[in-house]
Structures are given as C-alpha cells and as structure tokens.
Amino acid sequence: MQPSRRAFLLGRRPVQTPWAAFVQRLALVCQGQVRDLGEGGTQGASAILTPARESDVVQARKLCAEYGVVLELEGAAGPFASSARPRLRVDPLLLDGLTRLAGEPSTWRVQPGVRLADLTRAGLRQFADLPGEMTIAQWLAAPAPWSAGRCAASGLVAADVLLADGVEESLGPFGEADVQPLRSATVQRLVPTLFQLASGGDAFATRDGYHWLGRYRLDALKPEAPATVNLAHLLLGHGGTLAWVQAVVLADAPAWAETGPEPETPGLATFRLDGKVKTQFDPDGRFPSFVVQDV
Template sequence: MPSLSRRAFFTGRRITNDPWENFCQRMRRLVQGSFFNEGRVDGFGHARLSAKTPADAHHALMLCNEYEVVFMLDGLEEEAQQPGSPVLWVDPSIYLKTCQPVPDTDDKWFVQPGCFVAELKQAGLKQFDAFPDYLTVATLLADRVHMNLPTGELGRMGLSHAGVLFADETKAVLGPFGETQQQPLGTLTLQQLAPALFRLAAGDSAKLCAEASHWPGRYRLDALMPADGHEVNLSHLLFGHGGDLCWAEWFVFRAMSEPVEPLPFRGVASNAFDDTVVYAAQDIDLHIKNQFDPCGIFPHPGQAL
C-alpha cells in the first residue's frame, strides 16, 4: 500500500493533520460554488461559501457535522458571535435566487433563499413592501426583528411551504398541518419532531407565552397555536429563528394584497415581560433548539437579540 506522502504526491493533495485545513480541502473538492478560507480568529477557523446548488449546502452541512464547524446563514443583521468554534457562513444570494410563479396556480411563487426582497416586491408580493430591499428572503424570514409578527398571526406573510435541510442532513417539506391537509410527514426526523412540538404547544409554558401580544420566545411555537382566521403551518416555525434550527432550501409564498408591518421588537431582555413569561419562553426555546439541532451544528443563537 502506498504511503500517505506518496498518495499525496500522486493526487496532488497535501496531507495535513489539521482538522480545519482538512475541512477546507474537502469543501473545495465537494462544492461547486465559491469557497474562501478567511483564516483563524482566536485559533478557530472562519470560512465562507457562496452555494451554487442546493447540494452545496448539503455537502457543507455534512462536513460541518464531521468537523464540528458551526453552519451559519450569511447576511443576518445583529449577527451573534460564535466564540470557541470554527464557523462556515453560507451565502445563497449569488446563485440560489430563483423567483418564479408556481405552475397551475394564480397566486403562488417558488422562491429560493438567495432571492432579494426587492425582487419579491417587483413580482407583486405586497406583504414584502415594508421590508428592506437588500435582504435575502432567507435572512428576512430568519430575522427576529423583521418577523416580530403578532402572536398567532404568522399567516400574514403568506408563507405556504418551505423545503428544509435538518441538522441530521435529512430533508423535509414544512407546510400546513391539520385535518384538511393530506401531505404526510415524509421523513423519520419530521415524524418525531412534529409530535414533540405539538406536545410542547399544549403545555403550560406555551399557553402562558401565547397570552402575550408579542411572542416572547426566540422560536415561534405559536406557528402551532394560530389565532382565529389563521392555520397551523409548520413552515412558520422558521420566522425569526436566526438560522438556529435548519437550512431553508426553498419557499412557496402566496401573493398577499396587504403589506406586513412587524410590531416593535421586545425581546426577553427588554423588561417587557414578567419573570414567569421569560422563564416559560426560555424553556420553550431550549426544547425547540434541542429537538431541531441536538448536536448544535447550527448557531445558538444566530442573532444577538
């Protein structure tokens, strides 16, 4: 068997025992998009990927799992630092920016995560009129401030479905959930996740949080606790999640006729909630994060809010 050094000579690759260098080498071999190693900060590697295909994000997540690198959505406002960990920022805005009508529908649009809000406005999706043009749809929906919608009224954004990549590298479609919806929970991960979330939504902590006009938690469990006139929709769990829960590969929106105006942001640190509500919200957030991302491959938190 040839030695490692001989194998490296014939393949043209330098053998290294440095995990970060190995991660970067394998990223360059696997992805079609642009990958840039930014070096190290306090000894931990930083890199960026402009994903060219959905498979690029999947390959990146696989390697992030293997090398314990934090997988972060690039472009978030109020981005939180991730001390003590190597980080890969993934940017969908260069290549993954399709925005097109869904065939055989009058009012639905298929949107990739890198599509800019400006393009959605031009397409006639009025719900985006109040939001900044420069944000991608992925960063907008992940933003806690911009997605600070009234409790139980997440349907205002017109989000119908979302295709997501979970931390365990499985894919699923999140969408409406209820007696009138026949779409099965297609993966084992989702089959385990959905019942756990509904049990959480039925608990005392969730009921306490739902009494507030501003949802006090980081993750929008009120997606499963809709107000009158709205429906349960698992894709609404992505609103304001900060990139902490999963990677969104695509969205389907209904074109809405009214602009959405978020409420003034009130996080738990703003003293807008009493201690019992704060503790309830933190309990819910911890459970949701552990259900979606038990190994912590996504940031926690992605936004410093």
C-alpha cells in the first residue's frame, strides 16, 4: 500500500507540540509524578513535578534548558516577574530526608521537602515560631530577616545546589581556614565577581546601617565578626531564582527576634544590584526572576 493511501485509511498522526514532547520526555526520565496542567491556561503552559529522588530534578533541569522551560520552586515567595515561557513547578514534598551528621556541635543534613515542624522536633530552635508545614526549601526561598552581616544567625552551615548550567556544587564556609575547594569552574568564576559586587557602591547603598535591603544577601560576603564568610548564605531569601537547592546542612540557632529600626525603602541601587547577582547566577533565565519594582 502506498504511503498516501495508508495515511488516508488510517488517519494521520497528530503533530506533537514542543510542550507535549517536553512533558512526555520528563515523565520517562523521572521516577516522580509529572502532572501536566496544560497549555491553554492564562499563564501559559505549565506542569508540576513531584520528584522521588534528587536526580529527577537534575534530569528536569536538563530538559527545561533544552525546551526553554523555566524551573520554579513550588510555593516560593515572590513577587515574580511574569513570563511568556512555559513553566515547570517542582514540589520537593517527597525529598524529605533528615540525617544527623557525626560530630559536635550537632548538625543535620536536610533535603528540601523536610517540614519545619520536623526540624523543631529535632531541636533546631530557629524554626519553633515558624509555620510547621513550611518546607525548608520554602524557608530558604523566603525573604531573609537577619540584619546586615548577621546571616550566620540563620544556622545555615552549607548548601548543595544545582546551578542554572547544570553544575552541582557544595557551598559553605569560605576562608583561609576552610579547606574544602570549590569544585566547579562555574563557581570559581562566580565568586570573585560576587565579592566585587559586595564591595561596590550599589552594595553600600543597599545596606542602611542595620538592614540589608536587597533580596540577594551579598552582605554574607562581609559578615559581622566573629562570623566568617559562608557562600551558602547567598541562598538565603533567593526565592528559587538563583539555583535549585538539593540539600542544606543546619545547626541549631536561637529564634531571630527583630529589635532594630524600620528598614529604609529599597532604591534603584538595590534593584540594580539584585539584577547583577541574578545575571551572574542565571544569565539565561533558567529560573524565575523577581519583579523589579518602581522606585
């Protein structure tokens, strides 16, 4: 039978859209659940991935880069800029490993889906007054309340991250006494630029004396003594816009109580600085972006 007659009798296979192909491939490579929310919504094509293993997100990021899909943390605190690009929302609910690490003082390795109530029960006091149903990923993404130079009060020790270009890196203490090297060329390039930004005029204008007015905590690179530089603190308040956080290491810390004056209103320098940080971490927009407010 000739191809044209076969097509007439059997019907032509409908052309698959790029979004449908993306969702199909995502479901094949991930062990977790993929829920397609469709292409016809008011916000465009979107889907939700509930990964069952860390490597699910690694595979999802790779496909997102191939198809031009933005990878978002489900439930992250914005506000986020609108985008015409399709979106994959990742809910880390099943990534809930919580492991106490050897040594003193005690620390915990925490996957992104662990709830704050579980951390409170483990003895981490900084989460006692926060919503118990919030995940550690959502906490890390939320605006960071600590005063300028005081990010160490969060109890965040280290973070394993998946960067926009697919590089996996561990961020933590960074100084002469810290022997863990930066493994990737991406972060080796990134860190000196961030130190330059942290020493510039926009950073000076973003610190009002007591508060850090920016969303991205570049003040982590100029901590108040006796704390030392910790690169993981750059992720505090990041909203899921800089990287995917695979796991964090936490130590116990007292609950933070705000006692200082009211913060100043962020100005143009602050939004400009946040934009520069975003560009350094995510030049191709693999993750969502914050709204740049009018000043």
